[in-house]
Amino acid sequence: MTRCRLCGSAALGSVVDLGATPPCESFLAVDQLDKPEPAYPLHLRVCTDCWLAQIPPLITPEETFSEYAYFSSFSTSWVEHARTFVADAAERVGLGPDAFVVEVASNDGYLLKHVVDRGIRCLGIEPSVNVGAAARDAGVPTLTEFLSPDTGSAVRAEHGPADLVVANNVYAHIPDVVGFTEGLRALVADDGWVSIEVQHLLTLIEENQYDTIYHEHFQYYTVASAIRALASGGLALVDVELLPTHGGSIRLWARPAEVADEPSSRVADVLAREKAAGLQELSGYTEFSARVDKVRRDLLKFLIEAAERGEKVVGYGAPGKGNTLLNHCGIRPDLLAYTVDRNPYKHGRYTPGTRIPILPPEQIAVDKPDYVLVLPWNLRDELIEQLSFVHDWGGRLVFPIPELSVVEAGVVKEVTA
Template sequence: MTEDALDHPEPTYPLHVRLCADCLLLQIPASIRPEETFVDYAYYSSFSDSWVEHARRFVAGALDSGRLPHDGLLVEVASNDGYLLRHAVDAGVTCLGIEPSANVSDAARKAGVPTLTAFLDEPTADAVRAEHGPAALVVANNVYAHIPDLNGFTRSLRTLVADDGWVSIEVHHALNLVELGQFDTVYHEHFQYYTVLSAQRALAEGGLALVDVELLASHGGSIRLWARPAAVAGEPEPSVERALAAEDAAGLHTVDGYAGLAERAVSVKNALLDYLLAQRAAGARVVGYGAPGKGSTLLNYCGIRPDLLEYTVDRNPYKHGRFTPGTRIPIHPPQRLIDDRPDAVVVLPWNLDTEIIAQLSDTLDYPVDIVVPLPTLRITRIGDPADSTTTRRSSSR
């Protein structure tokens, strides 16, 4: 929210994750339409160096494996600011991004990435295929969870891809969400939370068959799903059976396996509040790093406001001068950390902790605690020659 909105009422929405007892898809009700979130979007993928590198490796791997022929068409859905397709452009591969947010799609075009500003639905998929032809590879990274019309979106992916082509989807793995208590992944942009089993079922509804699965470290633990049109898919790779077996062993192929998530969320909340209250009692200055969507869930659930977290900083200039929704914590440029020299920095995009700790180690030249709240609260001291690599773990109440 902007400063001029601080004196006005702020809308709130319930946030309750639910499980379908039939298909075992974790989901929330679609109380906010995508048009309310993605037309003018605050997230620019390219501000994460590690995510850009992740995308570069993906494009190189797809070319090397032949799943993306050098003379084939690559289409990415929810292509953001061109963080991935820029690597296809550099490799001389014909590509097209489909991105609903006008501001970030404009940034992609300025970077030389052909981009259509649109939501992917079945009419859009028909029009893209008619104009550009079928895609050898369709990529949908961190968008499959953002779709209220899941079956229609999946059919649209099938329309975009060639009859002998490939679809690659990356999405956060619900196995990690449940087992590690990653409850802050639940927010109103995300309508679904997938296991391999529920994703396999969703893909099948749109005429796509799951062929291969890769387990990724990104976003606190993700899955890369490789699918093909059902008529040409053949037998799945052993990776699919291994992933399904791991989920089954964790109990996630039955309703009962999801019961521990609420208790784990309470443990994370208690540990973080214990730490912040102790720091306030000691007179320490504690600030945040990052202003991601998941941070809003964490801050609101824990009731953390500027009395406990003075402000947060973010590399994205679009967010500067704004405030976190609900908790109204100011967002500043990273330079503020250098100027203020706070005692501790809480990393809200904890899934990028390695990248962020490395950045802060290069820029902060004094002893400061870097606090990562999930999956268990841990504190890394940087800038202290005598204790530069020590990591401490807190205990929750």
């Protein structure tokens, strides 16, 4: 990468280099285990002109999302998050019976089904064929396309302008930031609203969330860089909310620049926090790489010592972030016997690069392992409750991030390794 994809600057500074890994959602079938597996550099840099953090676009969205292994509805807390958002957005934006809502990257309809339940006209735009088919089966109208300015204009011409455009957990997934933002502007009514949720670079840095760096995520936003990105397509930020999802996200409320009010005081507050954390100067990023190295050393030390004691460790979940962690740490089945996942699409497959088997969740109760390494740590509270049965045989839960901790039975005491 030689230039920033947002502003074109050549002033790119290194944040962290995670080596080379396979694409995080390229789970392997049995007949692929003896075949070559491509790996790509995973090096996060930040533009010191517009402060957009980014990785090189070494894989295309078409390679990742034409058939996708992630189905949002398998996370109970995420479905509830979507339901609450729809209820709040309907009140905020004033969505009546004649309103029209479009969600970009609508996945399996986990969010728009709540819009359908309210009797509000809606459309999902989802590039993954298999996931979009699941949404249609659930009664959510879904168009199988990637968003571009042309797609946005075509949808507007056929269905009319959208009163609300939702883009949750997709603004990081597109290498053409400007074209995607222009697509959002093409979809939204001239007096409409755009709501975007994306991981906050501030919490990524502060909480050592380096495993959320993977090839699907082409960029990582502060509010400062998001303002610049939105403006590139004719949108203006008017409000921001700080969310706990994905370890710490921002919900950006934007409107067409022509009708946007002055930004709320919350925007100024978050911008001040980002500046105080040093995220508008390169020195604010320099310690991150050393803290990443410590996460790796601590986890490997724990797994090696458990193996030497003859204790069994298995994983819970097979999220994309987990594959960044497993590959960066070099964890193989000798240290993590297998992992489990609620998504049946992944059963019988293997994690990319590390080739750890993925089994149904019921296997944990059968084997009664000593430790369960929780890879989707962002669902910590949900999974501590969901996996409480592990304590019945004296098993313990292990969370690798922000620092290694072991959760034991009883009062759920955390023991830092």
